[in-house]
């Protein structure tokens with residue numbers, strides 16, 4: 060019997076071809092017709108019969124040789140970002156305004172590699188391979204979770220890898236609890252009488268309110284961060300269109316990130332208060348609106364301990380690095396880990412000398428990690 064690591068190594072060249080093909084033809088969001096068709100085709104060529112629904116991905120159920128009653132779910136995301144590529148690689152995106160800048164092309168190639176290896180040599184446990192669209196902002200995870208193949212008991216577990224463009228290639232980064240943050244969005248609309256620039260004492264001034272709010276949000280985040288890291292970032296500001304007029308309205312938007320439900324609610328309440336205070340001090344009204352983003356990705360400590368022990372044996376203990384704190388990035392794999400225990404980890408894929416992180420238009424990834432990632436998926440499928 061071939062070891063999973065040997066199987067993955069044998070598939071390195073084929074996974075690289077798959078990755079490059081997917082990289083050249085990126086699609087954004089939930090509607091990924093070419094990507095769906097390609098994955099479907101490859102899985103069928105492997106002799107597998109995927110459950111496929113447009114806009115909700117593909118899943119394949121595999122029967123284990125020694126099922127212990129619970130199923131292992133392995134997930135890859137399929138969507139690209141609305142970015143025009145400037146990486147300079149010779150297999151760059153052929154589609155202006157779309158780029159696999161987050162590395163989801165590598166995730167798909169690794170899971171296709173796992174599909175081929177499992178087709179040759181079945182998993183020990185029952186396994187469902189899940190390819191999902193719309194990770195970046197469309198909650199595609201919730202759609203794929205509706206597949207018949209994913210109607211599983213509470214005893215199932217789920218595993219996913221995310222490549223990391225600025226960590227050394229082949230290193231695995233993990234936490235034993237929260238892995239990625241809660242992420243949400245806010246908007247503040249200031250409205251007031253406005254007035255003549257020469258008589259600010261008579262005018263309510265949204266510019267002044269916005270300035271107070273930005274500083275208030277920073278102070279709030281700094282206060283709360285004493286307990287555990289939080290982020291409150293104002294990213295957008297739209298106020299005024301003349302040098303001699305105090306505008307009667309203004310809008311701010313921004314992002315918050317937090318690592319616990321408690322901190323998240325303190326942050327939201329605090330921002331709403333900061334908006335009210337800034338408005339009152341600037342003689343305008345404030346309307347605060349909050350939009351729910353993704354919940355935190357929460358790893359299961361026992362699962363992580365078993366995973367670390369097994370990956371240590373297969374990849375070498377040096378490859379495994381506990382993270383000093385959770386990532387402030389967000390991920391809709393959170394919804395898988397709300398249903399089942401399991402884990403998500405980062406797999407370092409840095410090309411030496413390159414320092415652009417995921418989502419950059421010039422980001423590059425070391426493709427030699429495909430075999431490492433496929434090994435991890437195969438081991439997770441056999442069961443920790």
Ligand SMILES: [Zn+2]
Pocket residue numbers: 161195417418
């Ligand atoms: Zn991303």
Ligand SMILES: [Zn+2]
Pocket residue numbers: 161162163194221
């Ligand atoms: Zn991503």
